[in-house]
Amino acid sequence: MAAAAPASPKSASAKREREARIGVTVLSGFLGSGKTTLLSRLLNESHGKRLAVIVNDMSELNLDARAASKLVQAEQKLVAMQNGCICCTLREDLLEEVAKLARSGKFDYLVIESTGIAEPLPVAETFSFDSEGASLSDLARLDTMVTMVDAHSFLHDLDTLESLDDRGWEEEQEDAEQHVSTLLVEQIEFANVVVINKCDLVSEAEAARVEAAVRGLNPEAKVIRATKAAVPLDAVMNTGLFSMEKASTAAGWLKEARGEHVPETVEYGISSFVFRSKRPFHPGRLGLLLESRAFSSGTSSQAPPRRRAGADGKALPPAAASDAEGEAKAGDVDDDDEDNAALMAKAASEPLALQAAMRGEYGFVIRSKGIAWLAGSEAGSNSFAGEWSHSGRRVSLTPTGQWMASVPEADRPKDEEFVRSWSDEPGVGDRCNEVVIIAFDLKVDEFRAALQACQVTDAEWEAGPASWAKIEDPIWGDVDWEAFIEAMTAADDDDDEEGGAAGHHHHHDHGACSLPVAGGEDREPESKRAASSSPVGDSA
Structure with missing residues (x-):
């Protein structure tokens, strides 16, 4: 040698x-x-x-x-x-x-x-x-x-x-x-x-x-x-x-998104998967799931946490106040039981898979991140992707950049990755859901079915955006889309003037969720291509 x-x-x-x-x-x-x-x-x-x-x-x-x-x-x-x-x-x-x-x-x-x-x-x-x-x-x-x-x-x-x-x-x-x-x-x-x-x-x-x-x-x-x-x-x-x-x-969510799946083990009881689909979420049904016990650590007997997942990212008070030892105060328990009963009553006519997930039967999600497509009007929800970010009980679903399907064809990217991700099905294009789920005690197939149950039905899909605009939307229903577009455009103009340099704030954007597409390549989600995040909402 x-x-x-x-x-x-x-x-x-x-x-x-x-x-x-x-x-x-x-x-x-x-x-x-x-x-x-x-x-x-x-x-x-x-x-x-x-x-x-x-x-x-x-x-x-x-x-x-x-x-x-x-x-x-x-x-x-x-x-x-x-x-x-x-x-x-x-x-x-x-x-x-x-x-x-x-x-x-x-x-x-x-x-x-x-x-x-x-x-x-x-x-x-x-x-x-x-x-x-x-x-x-x-x-x-x-x-x-x-x-x-x-x-x-x-x-x-x-x-x-x-x-x-x-x-x-x-x-x-x-x-x-x-x-x-x-x-x-x-x-x-x-x-x-x-x-x-x-x-x-x-x-x-x-x-x-x-x-x-x-x-x-x-x-x-x-x-x-x-x-x-x-x-x-x-x-x-x-x-x-x-x-x-x-x-x-x-980060576990990013490794899962890139296809580096970490399998569930009996020892740790934690697992993950990526939910992908080409059909929009019904905002009412998705709102029920996000408000439920499914999006918590599953350790609290008070469920669901009282909060609203919306464009402004704000939340109602937590499920129960705690004393110095972390024990729930007795005076709050009954109220939370009532809240839970009221939420489940709202879901009584919804698919059984959704109801079971809301009760925590399919696992407890502690971290989820990605992009989402919400059913809504062409001038609003159907044109803008949602940046989905969640930690613990805090869920934020913030409108961000436009789907390329909503802009003139001449303005769409021509690169190979974009073309490969495009769907020719009418009304779809690059619109999609890509969300990483990390959870305790997760039943992957069942939770996936619950997320599918949160999407529009076949009949609702056929009705299209004109009908979706009439859906009661607890997530983005209070967004002023004209003001949102104006603010987003102004933010883009400011970035152009400053050479794209953003000022430093205490809370940092750690980068876009880069999700894999067919063939294994990574790409930035479509929601990030046309516009930067707006002042509407927070990014949890």
Whole structure:
């Protein structure tokens, strides 16, 4: 066997430079999830590394920094960043501080503890920013994105309809209406390592359900159960796990959409599938399903959650108030039972498959995402795709770009992928439903049948859009389509004037749902081709 060729001096030098960069771990997770406890362990245990720590806390007193400062030894460095979030308002400060610590040569490793409301993606993107021809990645190596999850509060946080503002987490931010469940899911979906902490406070069955949910949301992440944040240090430092490309495609819904199906296992009890069809949803029947217990974690005895899934993305109050221990208050239970009975009464004449799904007999959906076609008028619902996004109990179905079938033929794309996806059936064209479903205890065939039951019937299909316009629409019935089109056009004009650059908001659009088509290629959904999202509604 021939000996391997020696590495060239140039490649060896490049390798040394890469290895010389300071490694970085970012800790994300809600307040109380255990980030500071883990940080304490990293600072106090004997690992032989000189640690630098950046602590970001939104509170005026910066309690996390005060707690951590007591633990920092003489050879370690603490930088406290407060009155802002490192994923937006303090982003430039973060870049400068990391660069300063890396250039000092005094530290072997850097740990960044983000505030509980920080989104991991924009923090990670900071490491790829170029500044005067130099990138932070030349000095620092983003090694691991760790998300801490509180096993005791996870299912409640997943099911809650509260916004960050409701909890007093983001009182003066632009996007105080961002939802707790949405942020929780985003923190999990972008992680390399998820630590399910406080497992001593829950039963084995509940811990298993939390782990199942985490694995369903992010099949790529390394999942560790812990008590008092006791995890092996080599599981969160110098793992070499982070890759922006992998992290950006690790979400379970996206892997399912791309055809990378993760099969259901008895051990985790979570599974997924993609619902695809070329027939519109009846907004009334779909609204019933979205309001039902089927779109929850299935752990609450109060079902369904009281909420309206609509274009404005707003919701009615949650199913039951909770006390500090997460127990439903008795005074709310009867009201919720009445709500459930009223909802099922509305569905009494609907297909049995839909009714069974509403009762939770076919599984409990904790995450769903995609595009939807709602039956409606030619000037409204039938011309615009719906961006479907859902976490926990929070469902948002927001009108977005036009279906190409509703624009003149001369303005339609001519590329091969678009042509292949086009249906020549009258009234269809590129209109479709493509929705990823991730659920507990999922009966795939039965749930698929329930979604099919939510579509227009053969008779309703034959009646066409003129008849659909008369359907009572609890989802988009209050949309002013003329105002929507005007706002959408104005947004496109603004993007053109600014060269397509969008301003930074605290809640980020993590990209379009890229769904596979026949032949295995990926494409952006048709709803994204003609127009950007409008101000109508939120994107959960």
